[in-house]
Amino acid sequence: xxxxxxxPVNKFLRMDRMPSIWCPGCGIGTxxxxxxxxxxECDKDLDKVAVVSGIGCTGRVAGYLNLDSFHTTxxxxxxxxxxxxxxxxxxxxxxxxxxGDLSAIGGNHxxxxxxxxxxxxxxxxxxxxxxxxxxxxxPTTPEPAIASTTPYGAFEPxxxxxxxxxxxxxxxxxxxxxxxxxxxxxxxxxxLSKKGFRFIEVIAPCPTLYLRRNRLxxxxxxxxxxxxxSVIKHGADTREAALDYRGQIVVGTFVDTRRPTxxxxxxxxxxxxxxxKFVPYALPTREPKV
Amino acid sequence: MNTETSSGAPKQKRFRGxxxxxxxNCKGCAFCVEFCPTHALELDKAYNAKGxxxxxxxxxxxxxxxxxxxxxxxxxxxxxxxxxxxxxx
Numbered sequence: 602x603x604x605x606x607x608x609p610v611n612k613f614l615r616m617d618r619m620p621s622i623w624c625p626g627c628g629i630g631t632x633x634x635x636x637x638x639x640x641x642e643c644d645k646d647l648d649k650v651a652v653v654s655g656i657g658c659t660g661r662v663a664g665y666l667n668l669d670s671f672h673t674t675x676x677x678x679x680x681x682x683x684x685x686x687x688x689x690x691x692x693x694x695x696x697x698x699x700x701g702d703l704s705a706i707g708g709n710h711x712x713x714x715x716x717x718x719x720x721x722x723x724x725x726x727x728x729x730x731x732x733x734x735x736x737x738x739x740p741t742t743p744e745p746a747i748a749s750t751t752p753y754g755a756f757e758p759x760x761x762x763x764x765x766x767x768x769x770x771x772x773x774x775x776x777x778x779x780x781x782x783x784x785x786x787x788x789x790x791x792x793l794s795k796k797g798f799r800f801i802e803v804i805a806p807c808p809t810l811y812l813r814r815n816r817l818x819x820x821x822x823x824x825x826x827x828x829x830x831s832v833i834k835h836g837a838d839t840r841e842a843a844l845d846y847r848g849q850i851v852v853g854t855f856v857d858t859r860r861p862t863x864x865x866x867x868x869x870x871x872x873x874x875x876x877x878k879f880v881p882y883a884l885p886t887r888e889p890k891v
Numbered sequence: 892m893n894t895e896t897s898s899g900a901p902k903q904k905r906f907r908g909x910x911x912x913x914x915x916n917c918k919g920c921a922f923c924v925e926f927c928p929t930h931a932l933e934l935d936k937a938y939n940a941k942g943x944x945x946x947x948x949x950x951x952x953x954x955x956x957x958x959x960x961x962x963x964x965x966x967x968x969x970x971x972x973x974x975x976x977x978x979x980x
Binding site for chain 2: 606608609610611614619620621623624625626627628629630631633634635638779780782783786819820821824825
């Protein structure tokens with residue numbers, strides 16, 4: 602018989618917190634799987650990876666991952682991560698956030714982190730609802746989906762998150778669903794080795810609230826739906842990647858460019874103006890570079 | 892262990908796939924059963940401690956150890972790996 606092996610994800614998890622609070626069929630665990638495989642593949646020093654998350658079901662990820670992590674207040678994961686990266690530029694900072702946390706409560710921080718090109722990888726698990734607080738409508742809930750605050754169906758126009766990120770200035774924008782596990786893991790691996798504000802949207806099923814309220818069946822049916830309705834279009838115009846209620850899901854890597862990050866831009870500007878007088882910030886334990 | 896290749900000639904497998912299932916962590920979402928490329932898994936008729944039907948490794952000979960189940964599982968309850976086949980050749 603074979604030797605006893607441990608689950609490859611276990612070394613990334615705080616096992617005393619397991620099992621997770623996520624409902625049966627929730628897609629968040631699948632994205633965590635892909636994220637840990639991406640970390641393994643790109644061979645990162647785990648002491649230099651920090652995960653920041655806000656509030657919500659997806660916000661729990663920071664508590665479950667056995668990395669340096671911080672669970673911030675609602676919507677404030679990105680400002681915390683921006684500060685963390687600036688104070689310690691050695692870290693690879695990852696923000697793990699839900700659609701409500703990122704695009705509603707932290708919507709302002711989202712566009713400004715992308716505009717500044719803060720060196721952050723931002724993973725947004727989009728399940729079209731606020732899962733933890735009872736299924737309220739979010740800026741991504743499509744018309745006419747039913748949420749607890751829109752019992753007659755949502756009617757507001759939605760955010761197209763990849764387009765919002767790309768037009769605000771993100772350097773890497775991708776969208777996958779929890780069905781595309783291999784592509785998602787590869788995309789996360791690629792994004793981890795890049796610089797700038799990188800945004801990956803993952804469409805995930807919420808079986809307890811979104812699917813049940815809209816009578817869309819179980820998470821497995823939703824996964825079959827993703828398989829059937831998703832179309833891979835790398836480099837597609839993000840304006841055409843909008844989601845509607847039961848229509849086509851355009852997935853793929855939409856944007857992959859390079860421009861100076863916030864820190865690079867600041868160093869360049871200050872060096873131009875102050876010349877030799879300017880000493881770029883370095884960690885206190887290190888000799889500052891001149 | 893022989894498998895049919897596309898040309899029809901039997902080919903000796905150099906490895907065998909193994910799946911490890913942690914029954915008590917499973918929440919019975921059946922993603923692993925649905926998306927196993929070789930259909931090596933089935934849902935158990937019995938319940939686990941939480942009252943869900945966990946998967947069972949029904950067709951070990953079909954498994955190629957691709958770890959797709961491990962990637963899909965939202966509860967970190969299953970994974971697959973490849974083990975070198977015993978030296979039979």
